[in-house]
Amino acid sequence: MSFFDTLKDKFSKKKDGDRYLSGFNKTSDTMGKKLNKMAFGFNGVTEDFLEELMIVLLESDVGIQTAEKICDQLKTTVDQYRYVTFKDVMAFLMEIMQNIYLESTDAPIVMNENGPTVILMVGVNGSGKTTTCAKLTKLYQSQGKKVGVVAADTFRAGAIEQLARWADKLGVPCIKGRENGDPSSVLVDGCRYAKEHNLDILLCDTAGRLQNKVNLMNELAKMRKVIGREIEGAPHHVWLVLDSTTGQNGLSQAKIFQEVTDVTGIILTKMDGTAKGGIVLAIKDVLHIPVYYLGLGEREDDLKPFDLDLYLYSISEGIRDVG
Numbered sequence: 001m002s003f004f005d006t007l008k009d010k011f012s013k014k015k016d017g018d019r020y021l022s023g024f025n026k027t028s029d030t031m032g033k034k035l036n037k038m039a040f041g042f043n044g045v046t047e048d049f050l051e052e053l054m055i056v057l058l059e060s061d062v063g064i065q066t067a068e069k070i071c072d073q074l075k076t077t078v079d080q081y082r083y084v085t086f087k088d089v090m091a092f093l094m095e096i097m098q099n100i101y102l103e104s105t106d107a108p109i110v111m112n113e114n115g116p117t118v119i120l121m122v123g124v125n126g127s128g129k130t131t132t133c134a135k136l137t138k139l140y141q142s143q144g145k146k147v148g149v150v151a152a153d154t155f156r157a158g159a160i161e162q163l164a165r166w167a168d169k170l171g172v173p174c175i176k177g178r179e180n181g182d183p184s185s186v187l188v189d190g191c192r193y194a195k196e197h198n199l200d201i202l203l204c205d206t207a208g209r210l211q212n213k214v215n216l217m218n219e220l221a222k223m224r225k226v227i228g229r230e231i232e233g234a235p236h237h238v239w240l241v242l243d244s245t246t247g248q249n250g251l252s253q254a255k256i257f258q259e260v261t262d263v264t265g266i267i268l269t270k271m272d273g274t275a276k277g278g279i280v281l282a283i284k285d286v287l288h289i290p291v292y293y294l295g296l297g298e299r300e301d302d303l304k305p306f307d308l309d310l311y312l313y314s315i316s317e318g319i320r321d322v323g
């Protein structure tokens with residue numbers, strides 16, 4: 001079975017494959033379409049071909065480091081054959097992308113078995129942290145978990161209210177402090193509430209200020225310290241919420257957050273609003289941080305666990321059926 005047939009086979013067996021793909025449509029369209037255009041006048045993997053491929057990869061936000069790696073590996077692979085078709089080359093390309101993703105293993109999301117699991121959501125303003133807290137609440141509720149949220153983003157006017165409204169809608173407690181209050185003290189309240197009410201998961205929305213790295217570092221260090229005093233091992237996860245439409249800028253943000261705190265996972269939001277998908281590979285290849293979820297819209301249901309097969313299937317749309 002060819003690489004694409006295997007993908008197709010896996011895709012057809014996934015329950016929510018269609019929904020994943022429909023949300024991801026624009027992404028797949030563009031990268032696939034651009035690759036597809038390279039079929040015209042295909043004359044083997046020449047310097048020109050590699051140059052064109054490099055441009056498509058960069059335009060799809062794969063990032064220079066990963067794009068160069070992909071092109072080098074493709075050349076090495078193709079050099080082993082006397083003759084390759086365009087479809088072969090595309091299958092090699094997808095396999096190389098898959099292997100790059102799989103080079104570092106994704107740590108599974110482990111929940112705290114001895115009390116609430118505390119998840120700290122970090123990221124710059126507007127990346128989608130508050131909305132993602134709502135989406136995760138919905139997801140974990142559907143798994144039968146007791147969830148609570150903490151509005152520790154005391155910086156932005158309206159952020160507390162925004163989270164409180166979501167919590168109301170979803171029927172979960174929202175622990176909040178005053179605007180411009182100390183976020184760490186709200187987190188302490190949140191942890192105490194979670195213990196007293198036997199919550200399974202506590203999602204903590206924070207304010208992402210990147211203007212000053214030292215301040216950010218101090219703020220996050222303080223948050224970690226106070227949470228850790230309240231619940232052993234907390235925060236159990238620190239998830240960075242990244243707006244995928246910011247492209248390589250998102251990668252730079254991720255690097256900064258990784259420098260100042262131990263980011264354990266990434267949630268890529270607004271994947272429905274981008275024509276690119278390569279940022280997933282760039283993050284995995286350069287930062288080795290797992291991408292756990294994709295945000296595919298503004299509603300509480302618009303969150304999907306990241307799935308490598310579905311991702312590859314989506315980005316290969318347009319080239320899979322080339323003869």
Ligand SMILES: Nc1nc2c(ncn2[C@@H]2O[C@H](COP(=O)(O)OP(=O)(O)OP(=O)(O)O)[C@@H](O)[C@H]2O)c(=O)[nH]1
Pocket residue numbers: 123124125126127128129130131132153156159206207208269270271272273294295296297298302
């Ligand atoms: N299309 C789309 N929009 C999203 C997604 N996630 C969040 N948004 C929108 O992005 C905007 C910002 O989202 P917020 O959740 O308020 O972002 P935030 O990071 O909490 O922002 P601050 O509170 O300013 O730090 C809102 O209009 C959301 O509806 C997504 O996956 N897709």
